[in-house]
Amino acid sequence: MLRAHAEHLNPDRVRFNHELTGLTQDESGVLATIRDKDAGRDYTVRARYVIAADGGRTIGALLGVGMSGPRDIMRMVSVHLTADLSPWARDDEVLIRWLVNPDFGGSFSGVLVPMGPDRWGPTSEEWVFHMQYATDNLEAMQEDKVLVRMRATLGLPDCDITVHKISTWVMEGVIADSFRDRSVFFVGDAAHRHPPTGGLGLNSAVHDVHNLCWKLAAALAGRAGDALLDTYESERKLVDQANIDNTIANAMNHFTIDQALNLSADNTPEQNWAELRPLWEDLPTSHGKRHAVNQAIGSQTMEFRHHNVEFGYTYSSSAIVDDGSPDEVPLDGVRLYEPSTRPGHPMPHAFVEREGERVPLGTLVHGGKFLLVAGEDGHDWVEAANKLAAANDLPLTALTVGVLGADYVDVRLAWLKNRGIGRRGVVLVRPDRYVAYRSIGEVADPAAELTSALAHILATPLA
Numbered sequence: 001m002l003r004a005h006a007e008h009l010n011p012d013r014v015r016f017n018h019e020l021t022g023l024t025q026d027e028s029g030v031l032a033t034i035r036d037k038d039a040g041r042d043y044t045v046r047a048r049y050v051i052a053a054d055g056g057r058t059i060g061a062l063l064g065v066g067m068s069g070p071r072d073i074m075r076m077v078s079v080h081l082t083a084d085l086s087p088w089a090r091d092d093e094v095l096i097r098w099l100v101n102p103d104f105g106g107s108f109s110g111v112l113v114p115m116g117p118d119r120w121g122p123t124s125e126e127w128v129f130h131m132q133y134a135t136d137n138l139e140a141m142q143e144d145k146v147l148v149r150m151r152a153t154l155g156l157p158d159c160d161i162t163v164h165k166i167s168t169w170v171m172e173g174v175i176a177d178s179f180r181d182r183s184v185f186f187v188g189d190a191a192h193r194h195p196p197t198g199g200l201g202l203n204s205a206v207h208d209v210h211n212l213c214w215k216l217a218a219a220l221a222g223r224a225g226d227a228l229l230d231t232y233e234s235e236r237k238l239v240d241q242a243n244i245d246n247t248i249a250n251a252m253n254h255f256t257i258d259q260a261l262n263l264s265a266d267n268t269p270e271q272n273w274a275e276l277r278p279l280w281e282d283l284p285t286s287h288g289k290r291h292a293v294n295q296a297i298g299s300q301t302m303e304f305r306h307h308n309v310e311f312g313y314t315y316s317s318s319a320i321v322d323d324g325s326p327d328e329v330p331l332d333g334v335r336l337y338e339p340s341t342r343p344g345h346p347m348p349h350a351f352v353e354r355e356g357e358r359v360p361l362g363t364l365v366h367g368g369k370f371l372l373v374a375g376e377d378g379h380d381w382v383e384a385a386n387k388l389a390a391a392n393d394l395p396l397t398a399l400t401v402g403v404l405g406a407d408y409v410d411v412r413l414a415w416l417k418n419r420g421i422g423r424r425g426v427v428l429v430r431p432d433r434y435v436a437y438r439s440i441g442e443v444a445d446p447a448a449e450l451t452s453a454l455a456h457i458l459a460t461p462l463a
């Protein structure tokens, strides 16, 4: 789907089996050398900007931009296989299964993940089985030994399994020393690599480019100053570092289950199995152990219900106009997303209506446009925004939301609950759906306020 969309936007110019082999920069941009591996020839491409989305394989080294952080958190071996595991993987509400097998350690004995491609529940056709190995354990490199351990951990010595690929990889927690080198912007795994615990790798990559692309579009159209492009690093680096910290903490938090079970690598397998018995036998230690395990599993919500990490992250930079309101103290900065229109926060979701049709307010932020949402009596803001947009060729949609006399009807009061502004106030949302400016109430001169706010955000003078 992504490929079809990219080819639709850029016909005949999405090129597979082409490799960037060289890159030089000057004042007007970048000269890249590309090898067409099918034709066996090199050619050059001149570009104003480059998005380095190479997983950290080439461009960082070419420009001398390094990465810092822990590099050897855990060694993993992953087996991609086809098998019918439906007789055992019966619960279709489970996505990922952590198998604790005392013969092979604790929580990372085996992690079983469905891979579809057509079905993703218990009848998934393909699976990946991840196993942790000690860094110095040479068995991780021996495919036959890896498969013996996989079958033993699964408890399925005779199951019909077709193995497609076995790969080894190391969990690291590194971040690029710089997210921008003149005309080059590092995104995704080229900017940060961390454990998959929490599923934040590709998600953070998408967040990166979502943050960057509207800024590049504004700069290329001559609507923004270069300083707007610097806010890519100042906004994303903090969030990506927080994501790295979070994913490492998630990986380590699996060991709380082992602690609750009292499993230890220093014990014999027999001792470790004995530690599990109070779970399925009623012994004097059973109540305490079951409660401890229950708590340890509950604590995994930091990985599996981390809504504030996934959605509630905030930005602070020159592309956000601070309204002077105090920082909000989160109730739980990991698990709980608390909607807010304080500048720097993602615009809260709300269903509103137009001609009886239900519309998520967030979908009105699209096509690279800013969205100005005023209260029901904020028509002055809308008028000022439309004039400013026309005078400066700015992509900006302006509307009011409220109960009576507004462009969109807040039938369920979903917006009112979170909008954080009064009837004459306004929220200005960036094309990446982040609140850039807010006025809680009316101001003497909305046109002057908006001009100053947008000039600040776009780092360019406005008429």
Ligand SMILES: Cc1cc2nc3c(=O)[nH]c(=O)nc-3n(C[C@H](O)[C@H](O)[C@H](O)COP(=O)(O)OP(=O)(O)OC[C@H]3O[C@@H](n4cnc5c(N)ncnc54)[C@H](O)[C@@H]3O)c2cc1C
Residues within 6 Å of the ligand: 018, 019, 020, 021, 053, 054, 055, 057, 058, 078, 169, 187, 188, 189, 190, 196, 198, 199, 200, 201, 202, 203, 204, 205
């Ligand atoms: C076991 C595991 C589970 C994961 N689970 C999740 C998950 O649940 N959710 C999640 O969000 N993320 C997850 N991730 C992380 C996710 O896979 C990565 O973060 C994501 O693939 C990064 O995308 P990227 O485009 O930045 O880099 P990559 O996927 O590495 O893509 C970079 C591409 O650039 C190409 N390239 C490199 N150099 C050149 C060059 N010189 N010229 C041309 N092309 C070049 C490479 O061939 C590659 O195709 C997981 C990772 C692992 C290992």
